[in-house]
Amino acid sequence: MLVTTTEITVGAAPLTIADVVAVARDGAPVRLDAEALDAVDASRAIVEALADDVEPHYGISTGFGALATTFIPAERRAQLQASLVRSHAAGSGPEVEREVVRALMLLRLATLMTGRTGAQRKTVETYAALLNAGITPIVREYGSLGCSGDLAPLAHCALAAMGEGQVRVDGELREAADALADAGIEPVVLAEKEGLALINGTDGMLGMLSLALHDLATLLTTADIAAAMSVEALLGTDAVFADDLQRLRPQAGQAVSAGNLRSLLAGSPLVASHKGPECTRVQDAYSLRCAPQVHGGARDTVAHATLVAERELASAVDNPVLTLDGRVESNGNFHGAPVAYVLDFLAIVVADVASMSERRTDRFLDPARNQGLPPFLAHEVGVDSGLMIAQYTAAGIVSELKRLAAPASVDSIPSSAMQEDHVSMGWAAARKLRRAIDGLGRVLAIELMTASRGAELRAPLQQGPATAAVTATLRTTVPGPGPDRHLSPEIEAAVALVASGAVRAAAEQATGPLA
Numbered sequence: 001m002l003v004t005t006t007e008i009t010v011g012a013a014p015l016t017i018a019d020v021v022a023v024a025r026d027g028a029p030v031r032l033d034a035e036a037l038d039a040v041d042a043s044r045a046i047v048e049a050l051a052d053d054v055e056p057h058y059g060i061s062t063g064f065g066a067l068a069t070t071f072i073p074a075e076r077r078a079q080l081q082a083s084l085v086r087s088h089a090a091g092s093g094p095e096v097e098r099e100v101v102r103a104l105m106l107l108r109l110a111t112l113m114t115g116r117t118g119a120q121r122k123t124v125e126t127y128a129a130l131l132n133a134g135i136t137p138i139v140r141e142y143g144s145l146g147c148s149g150d151l152a153p154l155a156h157c158a159l160a161a162m163g164e165g166q167v168r169v170d171g172e173l174r175e176a177a178d179a180l181a182d183a184g185i186e187p188v189v190l191a192e193k194e195g196l197a198l199i200n201g202t203d204g205m206l207g208m209l210s211l212a213l214h215d216l217a218t219l220l221t222t223a224d225i226a227a228a229m230s231v232e233a234l235l236g237t238d239a240v241f242a243d244d245l246q247r248l249r250p251q252a253g254q255a256v257s258a259g260n261l262r263s264l265l266a267g268s269p270l271v272a273s274h275k276g277p278e279c280t281r282v283q284d285a286y287s288l289r290c291a292p293q294v295h296g297g298a299r300d301t302v303a304h305a306t307l308v309a310e311r312e313l314a315s316a317v318d319n320p321v322l323t324l325d326g327r328v329e330s331n332g333n334f335h336g337a338p339v340a341y342v343l344d345f346l347a348i349v350v351a352d353v354a355s356m357s358e359r360r361t362d363r364f365l366d367p368a369r370n371q372g373l374p375p376f377l378a379h380e381v382g383v384d385s386g387l388m389i390a391q392y393t394a395a396g397i398v399s400e401l402k403r404l405a406a407p408a409s410v411d412s413i414p415s416s417a418m419q420e421d422h423v424s425m426g427w428a429a430a431r432k433l434r435r436a437i438d439g440l441g442r443v444l445a446i447e448l449m450t451a452s453r454g455a456e457l458r459a460p461l462q463q464g465p466a467t468a469a470v471t472a473t474l475r476t477t478v479p480g481p482g483p484d485r486h487l488s489p490e491i492e493a494a495v496a497l498v499a500s501g502a503v504r505a506a507a508e509q510a511t512g513p514l515a
Helices: 017-024 034-051 074-088 098-112 121-132 151-161 176-183 194-199 203-233 243-247 252-265 291-313 337-365 388-404 426-456 465-474 488-500 502-511
Strands: 008-010 030-032 092-095 135-137 140-142 166-169 172-175
Touching (some): 008 017, 017 203, 030 034, 074 151, 098 151, 098 194, 098 203, 121 135, 135 151, 140 151, 151 176, 151 194, 166 176, 203 252, 203 465, 203 502, 243 252, 252 465, 252 502, 337 426, 388 426
Parallel strands (some): 008 030
Antiparallel strands (some): 092 140
């Protein structure tokens, strides 16, 4: 993990998606805003006053969920909070990625810093210390139903703050108590209300949504780059991307993608080579001609998902919550439905963008459709298989992406003795979206490999400045046309160039910033 010295302040204002990525993925340290810490102290004072009240208050002097009417005497409440965390840390399966765990810890910290949860200052400072020390609790794949928030994943993080369970430090699996001691962090002893404050939130699904939106910003531009390279090398036309044609359908994302395609294809000798009356083809296939419509629809979906994410980043999600006038009120803001819906929506558009990309790849390999290129772009037809099986790989991924596009948020399995009788499954939606985004990057990488080889086989005709720059970048790790060789390492190298943003950066050397 890259470690950056850029400090992210928590509490002064809502976090941004970029803030989440900086802390979760790049290891940026966090700083707690002083005024927000004063609000934390003020809300804690309210909870402590209610804890002394003879009247029961949910989560402060009562049990939880279906046990909300059970009064807990003062001397048992610390045990109650610890028991809540221990029992809810019930995840199972593989470990969740480090960046996801750091994201959900950061987002829970952000909610604690709103002063609406009643957490102790010590607890808040401990979460910040864990992040800054690079101590990552072990969180398991399964356990969250997305309501009341991501209970089990957040409980695993709270357990580590208590000095219990296991964590990773620099990749090494360690007991939390030992890791905290080595970092000079004193484990927290949870007081009234804090167990709920640490586990009631949509932080896991929101963290994964934030990371996904960051990645899609690069991938959708890369999809435009791949489409441009395919249009060029398949001797397609750029005329359909004209601004006046696009304005006839004023969809915002479509206009952006079409603008990218025009920039990417500008000055291409390959595109110019077949313009004029001698070209008898009437229209290109949809996978070429309609790229702005599909990629643009995906962009519009990302814009909507970004709006939902930004609203959630500005939220204080807990139950019960302390209101601005000092009341402690139960609510349903922990329900993950708003986030779950857009996670599912993104999985749908990821599958469709990848599906169109695979269709462009396939056209290159078929001599009936590739405008004079050798079958499978093979070096010696009949001896070599060329990129035949690379297309199989893309097709297999796209098939899985279609399965991953089935929404998780339409499912609900009641829990907690029917108290929690409708849940969001937002965590599951986020988990499958992460896999889908990985698949999209791989499918685009295979299209880029295929289109660059196809363009080189058109020699002496040349690519345009932007597409040639992308091909040159690919050639730093992915060889061009030639006899058959071990393809898997080349595919992985292309995937790395896509994921790192190197493909986009190469194109932008010629075009300037792409949207």
